[in-house]
Amino acid sequence: MSDSSAPPETDVFAGLTAPQKEAVGHVDGPLLVLAGPGSGKTTVVTRRVAHLISQGIPPWQILALTFTNKAAGEMRDRIERLLPDELIARRGLTVATFHSFCARLLRRYAQAAGLDSRFSIYDAADQRDAIKQALKAADLSSRNFTPGAVASAISNAKNRLLDAAGYAAEAGDFYTRSIARAFTAYEKVLRVNDALDFDDLLLVTARLLRDDESVRGELQRRHQYLLIDEYQDTNHAQFVIAAALAAQHRNICVVGDPDQSIYGWRGADIRNILEFEEQYPDASVIALGRNFRSTGHIVSAADQLIRHNTRRKHKPLSTELGDGEKPTVIVCRHEHHEAEMIVDEFRRRREENATPWKDMAVLYRINALSRVLEEAFRDAQVPYIVARGTAFYERKEIKDALSYLRLIANPNDEVALRRIVNTPPRGIGKTSLDTIELFALNHQMRFFDAMRAADRITGLTARAIAAVGRFVRLIESWREFATSAGESDDARLLDTEPPSILAELVERVVRESGMEKLYRNSKSEEDLARLENLEELISAASEFVPTVDERAETDGEGRHWAATDLLQAYLESVALVADADSVDPASGAVTLMTLHTAKGLEFEVVAVAGLENGLLPHLRATTSDAELEEERRLCFVGMTRAKRHLLMTRAAVRTHRGIRERTIESPFLHEIPTDSVITSDQAMYLDDIEDAEESWRPRPCPRKGAGRRPRTAVEASLIADPDQPEITIGCLVRHPKFGLGRVEAIMRRPVGSSARIAFQSAGTKTLMLEYARLKRVE
DNA sequence: CTGGTCATTTTTTTT
DNA sequence: AAATGACCAG
Numbered sequence: 001m002s003d004s005s006a007p008p009e010t011d012v013f014a015g016l017t018a019p020q021k022e023a024v025g026h027v028d029g030p031l032l033v034l035a036g037p038g039s040g041k042t043t044v045v046t047r048r049v050a051h052l053i054s055q056g057i058p059p060w061q062i063l064a065l066t067f068t069n070k071a072a073g074e075m076r077d078r079i080e081r082l083l084p085d086e087l088i089a090r091r092g093l094t095v096a097t098f099h100s101f102c103a104r105l106l107r108r109y110a111q112a113a114g115l116d117s118r119f120s121i122y123d124a125a126d127q128r129d130a131i132k133q134a135l136k137a138a139d140l141s142s143r144n145f146t147p148g149a150v151a152s153a154i155s156n157a158k159n160r161l162l163d164a165a166g167y168a169a170e171a172g173d174f175y176t177r178s179i180a181r182a183f184t185a186y187e188k189v190l191r192v193n194d195a196l197d198f199d200d201l202l203l204v205t206a207r208l209l210r211d212d213e214s215v216r217g218e219l220q221r222r223h224q225y226l227l228i229d230e231y232q233d234t235n236h237a238q239f240v241i242a243a244a245l246a247a248q249h250r251n252i253c254v255v256g257d258p259d260q261s262i263y264g265w266r267g268a269d270i271r272n273i274l275e276f277e278e279q280y281p282d283a284s285v286i287a288l289g290r291n292f293r294s295t296g297h298i299v300s301a302a303d304q305l306i307r308h309n310t311r312r313k314h315k316p317l318s319t320e321l322g323d324g325e326k327p328t329v330i331v332c333r334h335e336h337h338e339a340e341m342i343v344d345e346f347r348r349r350r351e352e353n354a355t356p357w358k359d360m361a362v363l364y365r366i367n368a369l370s371r372v373l374e375e376a377f378r379d380a381q382v383p384y385i386v387a388r389g390t391a392f393y394e395r396k397e398i399k400d401a402l403s404y405l406r407l408i409a410n411p412n413d414e415v416a417l418r419r420i421v422n423t424p425p426r427g428i429g430k431t432s433l434d435t436i437e438l439f440a441l442n443h444q445m446r447f448f449d450a451m452r453a454a455d456r457i458t459g460l461t462a463r464a465i466a467a468v469g470r471f472v473r474l475i476e477s478w479r480e481f482a483t484s485a486g487e488s489d490d491a492r493l494l495d496t497e498p499p500s501i502l503a504e505l506v507e508r509v510v511r512e513s514g515m516e517k518l519y520r521n522s523k524s525e526e527d528l529a530r531l532e533n534l535e536e537l538i539s540a541a542s543e544f545v546p547t548v549d550e551r552a553e554t555d556g557e558g559r560h561w562a563a564t565d566l567l568q569a570y571l572e573s574v575a576l577v578a579d580a581d582s583v584d585p586a587s588g589a590v591t592l593m594t595l596h597t598a599k600g601l602e603f604e605v606v607a608v609a610g611l612e613n614g615l616l617p618h619l620r621a622t623t624s625d626a627e628l629e630e631e632r633r634l635c636f637v638g639m640t641r642a643k644r645h646l647l648m649t650r651a652a653v654r655t656h657r658g659i660r661e662r663t664i665e666s667p668f669l670h671e672i673p674t675d676s677v678i679t680s681d682q683a684m685y686l687d688d689i690e691d692a693e694e695s696w697r698p699r700p701c702p703r704k705g706a707g708r709r710p711r712t713a714v715e716a717s718l719i720a721d722p723d724q725p726e727i728t729i730g731c732l733v734r735h736p737k738f739g740l741g742r743v744e745a746i747m748r749r750p751v752g753s754s755a756r757i758a759f760q761s762a763g764t765k766t767l768m769l770e771y772a773r774l775k776r777v778e
Numbered sequence: 779c780t781g782g783t784c785a786t787t788t789t790t791t792t793t
Numbered sequence: 794a795a796a797t798g799a800c801c802a803g
Binding site: 068422463580594597 | 781787788789
C-alpha cells in the first residue's frame with residue numbers, strides 16, 4: 001500500500017521539517033514518534049491521519065486514542081478540517097479517549113465480557129462508598145484501612161491486570177492479606193451493583209481482548225490503523241489493549257515524550273514508550289526535537305532542569321524563535337503576596353504587550369492553591385477561569401440528580417439507590433433502611449425488590465411503608481417513561497431545540513424527587529445556587545448529542561435511539577469528563593489549573609506558583625528517586641507551556657491546612673543556573689513569620705461575605721472579558737438572525753456555555769455563547 | 779426521623 | 794480550612 005519512494009509533496013506535507021514529513025508520510029508498520037514540547041506533535045498526528053485517508057485507507061479502519069475528551073475532540077476537528085468535504089460525509093473515523101472507547105466496547109460486547117450492558121460507571125466518590133461498604137462486609141475497621149489507601153492499592157493492582165484472586169495469591173503479610181479481603185469484597189459489591197470503576201473499564205477490556213479470540217479478531221479487522229497519543233502515560237492495561245489490537249496488522253503509531261511522563265502514580269508505565277523499539281524491532285523511530293513554541297531562554301531553562309533526571313536519554317532541545325526574555329523568579333512573602341505579584345505581572349503584560357487574558361495561565365501543583373489566587377484575580381477584577389470540569393459533577397445536588405438517573409438506567413445500582421433513597425428527606429430513615437436490609441438479606445433479595453415488598457416487612461411502621469411505597473412508585477414511573485418513550489423520529493436528535501426526551505427526564509427527576517422544592521423554599525444563597533446548578537444540568541441535558549462515534553455504534557441498521565440509550569450515553573459522557581475538558585480557548589479569561597491538567601496546552605505567559613520544597617516536589621513524592629524525577633518532569637511540563645514569558649514564584653511563608661509555616665525553596669529552582677533566570681527576592685528582610693502576617697494588609701474592597709460563600713458556576717461567568725463588551729444577565733444583545741434580545745440567564749458549562757435570551761420578535765431561545773455571534777448593545 | 783453541634787480527619791496529581 | 798462522621802435534642 002505504501003510507496004517505498006519519497007512521499008509526494010501534497011499539502012499535508014506543506015511547511016514541515018524533514019522528520020515531521022517522515023512521520024506524516026509513514027503508512028504501514030510500527031512507528032514511534034518522540035515529540036518534545038512544542039514540536040508540532042498534534043500537527044504531525046493529524047496530518048498523518050489525513051495522509052492515510054488520502055492513500056485510500058477507509059476512515060473507519062483508523063482508531064486514534066487519547067487521554068482526554070478535549071484532546072480527542074480537537075484531534076477529530078483538525079483531521080476533519082484537513083479532509084475534502086465529500087469524505088467527511090462518509091467518515092466513521094474513531095477518535096476517543098481510552099476510557100470511553102473501552103466503555104463503548106464493553107457495552108457492545110457485554111455478554112462476552114460477562115457484564116450487563118446497563119452497567120454503571122463509578123467515579124472516585126462512588127468507589128469510595130463502595131469500598132466503605134466492602135470494608136464493613138469484610139469486617140475490617142476503616143481505622144487501620146482507610147478507604148483511600150485501599151482504593152489506591154486496588155487501583156494499582158488493577159492497572160497491573162491483577163484481579164482480587166490474583167492479588168490475594170501474591171499477598172504475603174497481614175496488611176496485604178487484609179487488603180486482599182477488602183479487594184474481594186469490593187469486587188463483589190461492584191458485581192452485585194452491575195458497576196465498573198475507571199480501572200475496570202481498561203482491565204475488563206484488556207482481559208476480553210486477551211481471552212476472547214473472536215472478539216479480538218473482529219476488533220483487529222475493524223481497527224487496522226492504531227494511533228495512541230501521550231503514550232508515555234499509558235499503563236499496563238492500556239499497553240495490553242494496544243498490543244492486542246495491533247498484534248496482527250502491526251500498524252501501530254505511538255506518540256509521546258518520556259520527559260513528560262507525569263502519571264506514574266496512577267500506574268502509567270514509562271517503560272511502555274522506552275521499550276517500544278524492543279517490542280517492535282522493525283519500528284521506525286522519529287524524534288521531533290525542534291521547539292516551535294517557546295523562546296530560547298525558556299527552552300534552555302527547562303532543558304537545564306530536566307538534565308538533572310538521571311534515568312533518561314537526553315535529547316537536544318532547540319528553538320526557532322530567538323532568545324526572548326529570561327524567565328523571572330520571584331520570592332514572595334506569603335501566598336497572598338505571591339498571588340498579587342502574579343496578578344500584577346499579568347496586568348503589566350496586558351498593558352504593555354497587549355497580551356489578551358486568555359493567553360495567560362497560572363499553574364500549581366495542588367488544587368488547594370487555587371483559592372488564594374482566585375481571590376486575588378477577583379479583587380483585581382481580572383477575568384479568570386479555574387479549569388476544573390469535574391468540579392461541577394462533584395457537587396452534592398448534581399451527584400444526587402445523577403444518582404437518580406443512574407438508578408433509572410441500572411436498577412441494580414445500589415450505591416446510587418442508597419445515596420438518594422432519603423435525599424431529599426422523605427421519611428425513610430436509618431432504622432427503616434436497616435430493617436429493609438435485614439429483610440433483603442434473609443430473603444436473598446435485591447435491596448430495591450425488598451423495598452417493593454415493604455408491606456410484607458414486619459417491624460416497619462405504617463408510616464415508613466407508605467413512604468417507601470411512594471419512593472418505589474416514583475422510580476418506576478420514571479423508568480417506564482424512559483423505556484417507553486423512544487425517539488419517535490431521528491430528526492429530533494439533530495434539532496438543537498428542546499424538547500429533548502433526556503432533558504424532560506432530568507427535569508421530571510429534579511421536580512418530582514422534591515429536590516427543586518427543597519432548594520426553592522430555602523432562603524439561603526447556597527441553596528439558590530444549588531437550584532441554579534440543577535437548572536444548568538437540565539439545560540446541559542437538552543443539548544446533549546451523542547458523539548458521532550457513539551451514534552455509529554448504535555445506529556447501524558436504522559435502529560432508533562431509545563431514550564434509555566440516550567440516557568446511557570449521557571451518563572457515560574458525564575462519568576468520563578476530565579478537568580482538562582473545561583479549558584475553553586474562547587473564554588477570554590486567565591486560566592488557573594494544576595500542572596497535570598496543563599499538559600498539552602500552551603500560553604503566551606505562564607506563571608508556575610509554589611516552587612517550594614514539599615509542594616513542588618510534593619512532600620509525598622520525595623521518597624524515591626523515581627518519584628522525584630516525576631516531580632521534576634512535572635515542573636518541566638509547566639515551564640514548557642510558556643511561549644513568551646515564564647514566571648516562577650514561591651512564598652517564604654505559606655499557610656496550608658490551617659498551619660502557617662516557613663517554606664524552603666524548591667530544589668528545582670536551585671537546579672536552574674542562576675544566570676538563566678532573573679531573580680527578585682521580595683522577602684529578603686523577612687526574619688519572622690509574624691512579619692509576614694503584619695505585612696498582609698486586607699485588600700481594598702472586600703465584598704460582604706466574599707470568600708465564605710461557595711462560588712457558583714453562574715458567578716464565574718459573570719466575570720467578563722474586557723477585551724469584548726461583556727455579556728451579563730440583564731444586558732441587551734443583538735443576534736445576527738434573531739435581532740435584539742435581553743439576557744435572562746447565563747449557564748456556564750464545562751464545554752460551551754450558553755445563555756437564555758428573550759428576543760423581541762423571535763421569542764426566548766437558549767444559545768451557545770461560543771457559536772452565537774452575540775453583540776452587546778449599549 | 780430530622781437537623782443541629784462537636785470532634786475528627788484530611789494522600790496531591792486524574793480517567 | 795473544609796469536609797465528614799458521630800452524637801444528641803427536639
